[in-house]
Every structure is written in structure tokens, then in C-alpha cells.
Amino acid sequence: MSKPVVFGQNLSRYYEVSGGVFKKPGLVKALDGASFTLEPGKTLAVVGESGCGKSTLARLVSMIEPPSGGTLEIDGKPAVVGSVEHRKTVQIVFQNPFGSLNPRHKVGTILEEPLRLNTDMDAQARRKRAEETMERVGLRLEHYERYPHMFSGGQRQRIAIARALMLNPRVLVLDEPVSALDLSIQAQVLNLLADLQDELGLAYMFISHDLSVVKHIANEVMVMYLGKVVEAGKTTDLFEKPRHPYTAALLSATPKADPAKKSHRIMLTGELPSPLNPPKGCAFNPRCAYATEECRRSAPKLEAVGVTQVACFHPLG
Secondary structure (H helix, E strand, O other), X not given: OOOOOEEEEEEEXXXXXXXXXXXXXXXXXXXXXXEEEEOOOOEEEEEOOOXXXXXXXXXXXXXXXXXXXXXXXXXXXXXXXXXXXXXXXXXXXXXXXXXXXXXXXXXXXXXXXXXXXXXXXXHHHHHHHHHHHHHHOOOOHHHHHOOHHHOOHXXXXXXXXXXXXXXXXXXEEEEOOOOOOOHHHHHHHHHHHHHHHHHHOOEEEEEEOOHHHHHHHOOEEEEEEOOEEEEEEEHXXXXXXXXXXXXXXXXXXXXXXXXXXXOOOOOOOOOOOOOOOOOOOOOOHHHOOOOOHHHHHOOOOOEEEOOEEEOOOOOOO
């Protein structure tokens, strides 16, 4: 087992929101006690519905913002917001490549910017590094002088990946990196990410709601619901035998490649609760078919059930 490059323990991120003129400010627990490790050459997928806290976790790991509580270590050292060393180790690739690329700058300028800000490399060395990285992600050298609007969505995402690689990071946080792309282009970008991981030994935190993608690229999966981790384990174990009712519902909604395999769709009732006013006890209890009085009264802890970690008083058999 490799030494973890990222270690998170009980990470939380809370936001105080205005309650209006006559109400007290509210507290949104966007992330509430997530623990994980990320090893070189491995992929940890973080999945769940919109609003579950997965993108908040991505921002914490990439240190766009600090955690409200818990421990985050990169290479055994406490993570620090704005640290050059941290930026050189962890980079993030966002969902929308067009929104994350400056439309006024040429590709070469976009790629060289991290080097200008974080290294003392001269112009010639920066250009050489940019051109090498472009070739590595499947872009041609003539693309160096073009603007982002001249590219397709898949090419723009390759530019975003190239920019993330410029500082030779050890970790890439991939926040829904293919969800804005056509299916055929998704496969190309995922294959590129797999090749880069094999070649460079990168660790990936892959944020996604698409379990059909996660199944094929992740070594481990962490399922989140309303800011909390409800199940975590190896991908094969979790897909083969989900223990949490929420995980089972997510998997039942995933299209199957084999039409001969029959699947029973588990329909969740009700809407995702407001993070401003979460349910008492287990956050999933209003939508769970197995909820009891204990679930409505107390919040379960994440504990080992078989080979996975599950936060449920009544795990599935």
C-alpha cells in the first residue's frame, strides 16, 4: 500500500447564510465530516445528487477555500490556502472548460500562466513546457496561437487538463470533467485521463453523478448525501453489493450495458431536503423505505459492514 498523497479526516465546510431582516442567520453544513485517503496512481470517485457536498469537497482538497473543521494533509503536511507548494501538488479541472478558460487569452498564454505565477522559468523554458504538455494531451502545436472559442468542447477540456498538468502535480481534482461533453467525446477524454494516470502516476479525485462512468475508472467510491458520507469502499465491492439504501437507489438508476440483465428500479420518494433545515437523525430517513424511529431520532456513524463502510442502522443484506 502506497503512502497517501492526500489525507482527509472529518473534513467539514459550513456557510453562514442571512436569514433576512427578522430571522437569525442560518448555517448550511455543505460538508459534514468526510474522511478519506488518496494514493498515487489511484482514483477515488465521489458521487451523489446535486447538493450532496461533492463539489465543496473538491474545493477544499484543491484549497480554493479552507475547511471549517477537520484535518487535510498533502504529502503529510497540513494544507494551506494559497500555498505555492500546494498548487504545485494539487490542481483542479472544472466541469465547463469554456467557463474556466480566459476567452481573451491564447492557448499558449493560458498554459504558461501557472509557470509565470509559481516558478522562475524563463519564456523559452515556459514555451517548451507548454508545447510538450499540449502534445501529451493530444493537441497540435499550431493550437498554441489560437483562442478557446476556436475549439470544440472536447478540445477545450484537453486544454484545461494541459493547464492543470503544467506544474507537474501529483493530484488532479476532476469536478464533473466530462458531464458537459457528448458521449463519444467523453470516452476520448476519459481514455486520455487513464493514459496520463498510468504515465505520470497521478492520483485522481473524480467528482461525478454518473455511476456508469465511475464503475470503469475508479478504484474506490465515496457516496455522499446532504454533506455526509453514507457509504465508502472499493468500487467492485460497492457496485456488487451496495449496503446503504441510497447507494442501492443510485445504482438501480444506472443504465445496464447488458439488456439480458434485469434490474429493479428503486424509486426515491420526496425531494432532497434543504441543507438549511436538514431532517433530524439520519438525513436520508424521509426518503428511505427502511427508516424506523431510531433513524428519525439518531444519526448513524460510518462503520464497517462487510467490506465497505456504511452509515446506516439497517444496512442491506
